[in-house]
Amino acid sequence: MTGARRSMDWGFPRWRSYGGAREAVEVRLCDRHGCDEPGNCPAPKSPNNPDRWHFCQRHAAEYNSKWDYFEGLDKEEAAERARTEQRDNAGYAESAHYGWAGSGDGSRSGDEMRALELLELEADADFAAVKKAWREKAKQVHPDVKPGDKAAAAEFQKFQVAYEVLRQAEERREWKG
Numbered sequence: 001m002t003g004a005r006r007s008m009d010w011g012f013p014r015w016r017s018y019g020g021a022r023e024a025v026e027v028r029l030c031d032r033h034g035c036d037e038p039g040n041c042p043a044p045k046s047p048n049n050p051d052r053w054h055f056c057q058r059h060a061a062e063y064n065s066k067w068d069y070f071e072g073l074d075k076e077e078a079a080e081r082a083r084t085e086q087r088d089n090a091g092y093a094e095s096a097h098y099g100w101a102g103s104g105d106g107s108r109s110g111d112e113m114r115a116l117e118l119l120e121l122e123a124d125a126d127f128a129a130v131k132k133a134w135r136e137k138a139k140q141v142h143p144d145v146k147p148g149d150k151a152a153a154a155e156f157q158k159f160q161v162a163y164e165v166l167r168q169a170e171e172r173r174e175w176k177g
Contacts, residue, residue: 127170
């Protein structure tokens, strides 16, 4: 029976240098000529081929932008593949909606739907229509137009909050890349 061995890492000072027991890690470089970045994004050399290129993220994005997913398929096969992909992936978009948004048309949250209802707009109204409806309603009950009217001021606050909800949702929807 062997006894317990002492580790060389106990206590202070350490008896060996930090990272001294680690071996060198092999880094594969990008397969694009002249690139010195790590090639950690595999990409197929051709359809249905197990051989892979290994690109950095920038060159992988460039390579994928020219990739034709339906190359070599006739119209019917391409349409069937597109239908299958859409069917298989539709659940992800739907589950994202139901997980976070609550009630709505599938693209708007419950708060957004209530704000649209308050502004008397349809669920698919764009932001220009939202802005127009908000201005029309706000002009009718603005505190400067109806000074001293508590009900009009409360109504104006409701329109203001509804507009803010929809404005922030529109900002989140826009991609600022």
